[in-house]
Amino acid sequence: MVPRDANATSKAASGACLLRTRGLSKQYGPVTVLSNVSIEIEAGEIHAIIGENGAGKSTLMRLISGYVDPSAGSLEIEGHAVSFATPHEAQDAGIVLVHQEILLADGLTVAENLFLGRELTRNGVVDDRRMQQIAADKLAELGCHVSPNRLVRDVALADRQLVQIARALLDDYKLVIFDEPTAVLTGNEVERLLDIVLRLKERNIGVLYISHRLDEVQRLADKVTVLRDGKMVGTYPGRTLSQMDMAELMVGRELSALYPPKSDAKPGEPMLRVMNATVPGYVEDVSFTAHKGEILGLAGMVGAGRTELFEGLVGLRPASARIELNGVPLHIRSQREAIDAGIGYLTEDRKAKGLLLQERLAPNLTLSALGRFHPGLYLRKRRETAALAEAVAQYDIRLKSLKVTAGQLSGGNQQKLLLAKILLTDPSVVIIDEPTRGIDIANKAQIYTFIRKLVGQGKACIVISSEMQELIGLCDRILIMRQGRINGEVSGEQMTETNIALFATADTEGGQAAVGGRA
Amino acid sequence: MSTVTQSAPSRRPRDFAFSWADAGPFLALAALLVIGFLVNPDFLSVTNLSNVITRSAFIAIIAVGATFVISSGGLDLSVGSMAAFITGITILFMNAMAPSWGAWAIPAGMVVALMTGLACGLANGVIVTVGKIEPFIATLGTMGIFRALITYMSDGGTIPIDRTLREAYRPVYFGTVGGIPIPILVSLAVAAIASFILYKTKYGRKCAAAGANEDVARYSGISIVRTRTIAYVVQGACVAIAAICYVPRLGAATPTTGVLWELQVITAVVIGGTALRGGKGHIWGTVAGAVILELIANLMVLSDFVSEYLVAAVQGVIIIIAMLIQRFSK
Numbered sequence: 001m002v003p004r005d006a007n008a009t010s011k012a013a014s015g016a017c018l019l020r021t022r023g024l025s026k027q028y029g030p031v032t033v034l035s036n037v038s039i040e041i042e043a044g045e046i047h048a049i050i051g052e053n054g055a056g057k058s059t060l061m062r063l064i065s066g067y068v069d070p071s072a073g074s075l076e077i078e079g080h081a082v083s084f085a086t087p088h089e090a091q092d093a094g095i096v097l098v099h100q101e102i103l104l105a106d107g108l109t110v111a112e113n114l115f116l117g118r119e120l121t122r123n124g125v126v127d128d129r130r131m132q133q134i135a136a137d138k139l140a141e142l143g144c145h146v147s148p149n150r151l152v153r154d155v156a157l158a159d160r161q162l163v164q165i166a167r168a169l170l171d172d173y174k175l176v177i178f179d180e181p182t183a184v185l186t187g188n189e190v191e192r193l194l195d196i197v198l199r200l201k202e203r204n205i206g207v208l209y210i211s212h213r214l215d216e217v218q219r220l221a222d223k224v225t226v227l228r229d230g231k232m233v234g235t236y237p238g239r240t241l242s243q244m245d246m247a248e249l250m251v252g253r254e255l256s257a258l259y260p261p262k263s264d265a266k267p268g269e270p271m272l273r274v275m276n277a278t279v280p281g282y283v284e285d286v287s288f289t290a291h292k293g294e295i296l297g298l299a300g301m302v303g304a305g306r307t308e309l310f311e312g313l314v315g316l317r318p319a320s321a322r323i324e325l326n327g328v329p330l331h332i333r334s335q336r337e338a339i340d341a342g343i344g345y346l347t348e349d350r351k352a353k354g355l356l357l358q359e360r361l362a363p364n365l366t367l368s369a370l371g372r373f374h375p376g377l378y379l380r381k382r383r384e385t386a387a388l389a390e391a392v393a394q395y396d397i398r399l400k401s402l403k404v405t406a407g408q409l410s411g412g413n414q415q416k417l418l419l420a421k422i423l424l425t426d427p428s429v430v431i432i433d434e435p436t437r438g439i440d441i442a443n444k445a446q447i448y449t450f451i452r453k454l455v456g457q458g459k460a461c462i463v464i465s466s467e468m469q470e471l472i473g474l475c476d477r478i479l480i481m482r483q484g485r486i487n488g489e490v491s492g493e494q495m496t497e498t499n500i501a502l503f504a505t506a507d508t509e510g511g512q513a514a515v516g517g518r519a
Numbered sequence: 520m521s522t523v524t525q526s527a528p529s530r531r532p533r534d535f536a537f538s539w540a541d542a543g544p545f546l547a548l549a550a551l552l553v554i555g556f557l558v559n560p561d562f563l564s565v566t567n568l569s570n571v572i573t574r575s576a577f578i579a580i581i582a583v584g585a586t587f588v589i590s591s592g593g594l595d596l597s598v599g600s601m602a603a604f605i606t607g608i609t610i611l612f613m614n615a616m617a618p619s620w621g622a623w624a625i626p627a628g629m630v631v632a633l634m635t636g637l638a639c640g641l642a643n644g645v646i647v648t649v650g651k652i653e654p655f656i657a658t659l660g661t662m663g664i665f666r667a668l669i670t671y672m673s674d675g676g677t678i679p680i681d682r683t684l685r686e687a688y689r690p691v692y693f694g695t696v697g698g699i700p701i702p703i704l705v706s707l708a709v710a711a712i713a714s715f716i717l718y719k720t721k722y723g724r725k726c727a728a729a730g731a732n733e734d735v736a737r738y739s740g741i742s743i744v745r746t747r748t749i750a751y752v753v754q755g756a757c758v759a760i761a762a763i764c765y766v767p768r769l770g771a772a773t774p775t776t777g778v779l780w781e782l783q784v785i786t787a788v789v790i791g792g793t794a795l796r797g798g799k800g801h802i803w804g805t806v807a808g809a810v811i812l813e814l815i816a817n818l819m820v821l822s823d824f825v826s827e828y829l830v831a832a833v834q835g836v837i838i839i840i841a842m843l844i845q846r847f848s849k
Contacts, residue, residue, distance in 0.1 A: 336742065353737075363724060
């Protein structure tokens with residue numbers, strides 16, 4: 001931390017504001033991920049940051065907690081200008097970030113993790129006893145009763161999250177930042193976490209709370225700051241906003257305008273029928289049917305097994321299932337066989353699993369469909385170039401020149417390229433995992449239109465998404481997974497966030513239940 | 520592919536874009552020739568250069584195979600021992616057949632060499648891909664096995680080629696066609712075929728994709744197991760071809776044949792511009808790399824600056840410099 005006394009005079013003007021950001025901006029090369037964000041957090045205030053994936057929430061958190069340097073703008077704590085070179089400096093200044101991902105050492109015990117890097121010692125020797133005692137106390141405070149001696153790898157996911165929170169609360173911080181803390185938690189655990197947050201508020205600690213779940217935000221937040229495409233939309237008093245208001249602020253337009261109109265036509269005959277799908281460790285005995293001309297949504301929380309289910313079905317991980325495509329049984333043992341059978345799967349992780357970022361666009365586009373460009377002895381690059389030109393036009397991929405590499409495209413254009421890549425294999429069923437993660441609103445609207453067009457051409461589309469609004473706006477029917485099973489199904493008027501959240505978190509008796517499902 | 524160049528608007532960018540990384544090895548080669556000439560004008564004589572390049576041919580041929588393996592994300596430490604092993608088997612076979620088949624034992628022996636190479640490569644590939652063992656460890660194991668086998672076959676001594684075959688086999692190394700030594704022609708042919716496969720075929724794409732990002736390749740429906748295994752088989756074939764050219768030069772296989780070749784091979788690939796972690800392979804860069812290594816050795820012999828006993832040290836320095844350049848040019 002580098003306090004600069006020159007600015008200390010502003011303290012009087014700004015009052016007792018705990019943290020103030022002024023015009024925070026972050027650019028990576030030519031890409032601006034966050035621009036000109038100014039927020040204020042008071043002590044004892046819960047300040048929620050909402051926005052869609054890629055709106056810049058995580059970047060803002062990382063700037064405030066010292067993981068990333070701002071390109072412009074400044075931070076003030078209690079009126080003093082500060083800048084953090086490392087997260088440690090931020091922690092010394094009283095700011096701690098509770099990460100969304102679990103960042104614990106699997107092979108160490110709960111207590112060892114809690115004290116990692118700041119072990120208590122007695123006479124120069126690590127004092128395990130005392131650390132275990134404190135760990136047990138701290139965890140009990142959070143309502144977590146795992147033994148401090150257990151290895152983290154043997155502890156349930158929700159408890160790991162609590163261990164991580166306990167780690168952040170071990171010292172007295174002035175500001176605690178939660179990045180999607182409930183993403184991996186279920187019903188009771190969520191309640192416990194919200195309780196923890198409220199207790200922090202009572203202790204006059206400032207809380208920055210990032211969440212996708214607008215119901216939580218509504219319950220907790222004193223103030224809500226909305227980000228969209230890296231820019232600040234505004235800060236609003238929490239209780240005045242309805243969940244619909246928040247959603248529309250995040251999207252920046254009437255929600256109905258973002259999504260293409262749903263078709264009135266009745267869905268066609270069953271196209272993809274999956275029976276008793278099991279992916280060991282993730283999914284158990286799931287059956288469903290996707291119809292011709294239908295966009296079928298897959299909702300559920302992180303860890304519900306949605307991605308694993310479909311990776312299993314297309315041969316990317318060990319799985320067993322009976323699959324029929326247009327009534328013909330399929331035996332899919334590899335991604336190749338799935339592609340050849342007409343099932344295309346578009347990964348959620350386009351950077352690590354979808355595209356070769358160092359490669360140019362044409363080789364990326366044709367990688368799944370090389371056979372088409374290889375009629376005899378060798379690859380016809382001319383045909384590849386033609387296919388690229390066609391894809392660029394058809395999917396409106398914006399690029400400076402055809403020579404750029406995939407990594408040089410913006411997220412939205414990468415996603416369009418990936419979509420074009422999968423569609424080049426001419427699938428009849430298209431499975432799209434997180435179709436709009438981290439891309440801007442204009443590209444989102446386009447991708448929704450493309451997906452609607454696909455089912456109009458007689459394909460079936462399956463969309464996996466963590467954005468409930470997206471599923472509700474785009475899909476004809478939504479299946480909700482919970483803990484490796486399909487826990488519910490909604491369609492038509494029943495497609496609401498409340499219903500989806502209910503099925504995503506609550507254990508419905510007797511397994512699958514249908515709310516207003518199609519007869 | 521001549522038609523392609525006519526399509527003016529969206530001409531394939533790759534072939535015309537200049538890249539320092541791609542040109543690096545050739546610039547280094549040119550610089551080395553100039554330095555060599557300044558140090559000793561004899562260096563640029565046709566005889567000397569032709570000798571040097573001929574000597575670099577084995578490493579070049581093996582390194583072309585290694586470019587496949589490394590491009591696909593693998594590594595093969597066993598090439599030196601494998602070369603010795605194949606040489607041993609081939610000579611034993613030729614000697615056994617010489618009395619009845621006469622000179623025909625030579626082409627038959629070449630076929631045996633090729634078969635052995637393919638089998639050795641397949642073994643490496645299957646251990647790495649199906650066995651899911653780190654390439655470094657797997658080929659460290661087979662390196663020991665091949666080395667032990669040649670030592671066992673030769674009883675710790677040498678396996679000389681039968682006198683009756685020596686004259687007939689000699690031209691494979693010492694002969695020329697149109698004034699160009701045969702080993703040079705063979706390595707050019709191997710490199711030409713290899714670059715066709717790597718740059719113009721489906722397999723080449725799959726190979727580079729598997730090495731650049733295994734997940735992307737998998738999610739694109741490419742079989743990593745098949746792609747990498749084939750790369751090892753190609754490597755085996757290249758080792759066999761190198762061994763075939765090598766037999767007449769020494770006339771025998773010994774337990775020290777091919778010792779430390781793996782080091783030279785990997786050095787040639789890396790200074791040729793192929794990243795050790797996989798991805799796009801640079802066949803002609805690899806060939807240039809092999810020639811550079813031999814030129815440096817030759818230069819050290821011709822000049823008096825550095826003792827020729829330090830050749831390996833200089834080559835070691837070169838591989839480190841090449842890696843540093845790759846690191847910092849990112």
